[in-house]
Amino acid sequence: MSVYTGHDALTVKGLTVDFGSFRAVNDVSLSIKKGTITGLIGPNGAGKTTFFNALMGTVQPTAGTIALGDKNITGLSSDDLFASGLARTFQIPRPFKKMSVLENVMLAPMQQVGEGLLSPLLKRSLIKEQEKKIRQKALGILDFVTLSKLADHDAGKISGGQMKLLELARVLMGDPDVILLDEPAAGVNPSLTKILLERIEALNEQGKTFLVIEHDMDFIMKHCDPIIALAGGEVVFEGTAKEAQANTGLLDAYLGTGFDDD
Amino acid sequence: MIGIISYAVFFTTIAAILAIAVLGLNFQWGNTGLFNGGVAAFFGAGAYATIMLGGTPQPDQLGGFGLFYPLALIGGTIIAGALAWVVGLLTLRLRHDYLAISTFGVAVAFETVVRNASGFSGGALGMRGFERPLEALIANPFFYNLLFLLLVAVVLLAVYFYLERVIKSPFGRLLRAIREDEVAAQSLGKNPSKIRLKAFVVGSMIMGMAGGLFASFYAFISPQDVLPTLTFQIWAMLIVGGAGNNKGAIAGTFIIWGAWTLSGWGLANYAPIEAQLYTGSIQYIIIGFIIVGMLLWRPQGLFPEKLVVSQSGR
Ligand SMILES: Nc1ncnc2c1ncn2[C@@H]1O[C@H](COP(=O)(O)OP(=O)(O)O)[C@@H](O)[C@H]1O
Ligand SMILES: [Mg+2]
Numbered sequence: 016m017s018v019y020t021g022h023d024a025l026t027v028k029g030l031t032v033d034f035g036s037f038r039a040v041n042d043v044s045l046s047i048k049k050g051t052i053t054g055l056i057g058p059n060g061a062g063k064t065t066f067f068n069a070l071m072g073t074v075q076p077t078a079g080t081i082a083l084g085d086k087n088i089t090g091l092s093s094d095d096l097f098a099s100g101l102a103r104t105f106q107i108p109r110p111f112k113k114m115s116v117l118e119n120v121m122l123a124p125m126q127q128v129g130e131g132l133l134s135p136l137l138k139r140s141l142i143k144e145q146e147k148k149i150r151q152k153a154l155g156i157l158d159f160v161t162l163s164k165l166a167d168h169d170a171g172k173i174s175g176g177q178m179k180l181l182e183l184a185r186v187l188m189g190d191p192d193v194i195l196l197d198e199p200a201a202g203v204n205p206s207l208t209k210i211l212l213e214r215i216e217a218l219n220e221q222g223k224t225f226l227v228i229e230h231d232m233d234f235i236m237k238h239c240d241p242i243i244a245l246a247g248g249e250v251v252f253e254g255t256a257k258e259a260q261a262n263t264g265l266l267d268a269y270l271g272t273g274f275d276d277d
Numbered sequence: 278m279i280g281i282i283s284y285a286v287f288f289t290t291i292a293a294i295l296a297i298a299v300l301g302l303n304f305q306w307g308n309t310g311l312f313n314g315g316v317a318a319f320f321g322a323g324a325y326a327t328i329m330l331g332g333t334p335q336p337d338q339l340g341g342f343g344l345f346y347p348l349a350l351i352g353g354t355i356i357a358g359a360l361a362w363v364v365g366l367l368t369l370r371l372r373h374d375y376l377a378i379s380t381f382g383v384a385v386a387f388e389t390v391v392r393n394a395s396g397f398s399g400g401a402l403g404m405r406g407f408e409r410p411l412e413a414l415i416a417n418p419f420f421y422n423l424l425f426l427l428l429v430a431v432v433l434l435a436v437y438f439y440l441e442r443v444i445k446s447p448f449g450r451l452l453r454a455i456r457e458d459e460v461a462a463q464s465l466g467k468n469p470s471k472i473r474l475k476a477f478v479v480g481s482m483i484m485g486m487a488g489g490l491f492a493s494f495y496a497f498i499s500p501q502d503v504l505p506t507l508t509f510q511i512w513a514m515l516i517v518g519g520a521g522n523n524k525g526a527i528a529g530t531f532i533i534w535g536a537w538t539l540s541g542w543g544l545a546n547y548a549p550i551e552a553q554l555y556t557g558s559i560q561y562i563i564i565g566f567i568i569v570g571m572l573l574w575r576p577q578g579l580f581p582e583k584l585v586v587s588q589s590g591r
Binding site: 093103111132136166169185188 | 439442443445446447448450451453454457458460461462463464465466467468475479521582584585586
């Protein structure tokens, strides 16, 4: 199913996050293999989103180290992490409202000549050239996530599912190696979910590594391998999709749902 | 007739100077989402510094360097920017409401300092001793005012075209993204605090330049000119015109300044004597109603921001 190369894309050791006296993530150690689509499951409040936030430097961990490949990224802020090839989407989509869908996507590339106060006056032709390339790439990616028809729409006025696709599109502009997806299918209609899954699989074929938080068991069991389960901020299961499937106790206990084994 | 024309020139000059400051605020609030509650401080810094740099030596006043006028004006602009840089470093981590309160505090402190530092800024009497550029060469005051209007119009247009270019460039895209969602922008590799600081400094420099022009037009600046009411007026102009739209910002300035001037004239001529005593206060109430009305019925302003859509290359 996935292009497992035997190296770690992301290595987390002893990651702990406290909110006051409440420990949301407790001493989590795990590694994400390069080229996998790893599933991260667990009940609501298990600490999955907080774990993502800690990886991305959005919340300060109390303890722990994080490595991207063999690079220590502990304590880096999310802008530096994006530049290093680690990107994320949000559980609750965060589109740039009052900006067109295309502008949302064109924002993402790093090192744009026109991102200065004087360059818009002094380097017009260079900017024009770069904008043309960025626009072409953005339109290509919007096409890939089936949003090209909405390019000129206000990003605040598209559907929730389309916003999730837009978040993926924005992230792809930066060519990240590792992509963290926070509940990409939640609240998304089945046909958009299907597109999203196909796109994730296609990108995975190209060598991108995914860590996906999802509640949709069908999604997890069919497309993710291996699978990690968090509960109460701790890792309670780590194994292949097969092992997870066999472990009905785990699923009943932590998800309260069975799933169709077809 | 000549009276009306010369009044129109005077009115347009002041409105155009204020429009420059409104454009500076629009860059901060309309484009970047920075709530600057202390416009008067940056306007004032530019005004005082321009007179200090370009004026003649006076007792109780710092400066009087008699610099060549464009240098004095640029110097005033830079000093307003330096003040903004310091204030920005200290406050830009704050979110909207706190940023508004702390910048408001800066403006109050600025006014208090210039009012009381009588050995430095002329105190309550203000700063004098400024000779307006080229005035010695042009005897006719009407022609001189016309020339000054031309200067102000050139600066206004230059600021307008510069800002239009910037907000249509990738930098403008960056500002809007930070205005809409800082966390998302940072997760896409952008550095919000650096960009916010840049926008704050540039916007304040533009306000400072407006202040410099204002002080040179009157050849005078005093604490009376940098009261919090100035900040209030500039905000009213932006809200009515349309935050995020530079044309709207300019239109809003002329509308509010027109309403201000007309209501002052109307009250002075037609209101009962008892009411005339309160002309200033009544004007503020009128402008206050206009702001509240706009926020209720047309919060996007008369000329709302336009969505940037893809033009070519499709
Ligand atoms: N910023 C925060 N401050 C305090 N508590 C938080 C914060 N963010 C999350 N939590 C708490 O941490 C726990 C884990 O939340 P979260 O990571 O969102 O769970 P999940 O994504 O697994 O549903 C929850 O109990 C939540 O209330
Ligand atoms: Mg969550």
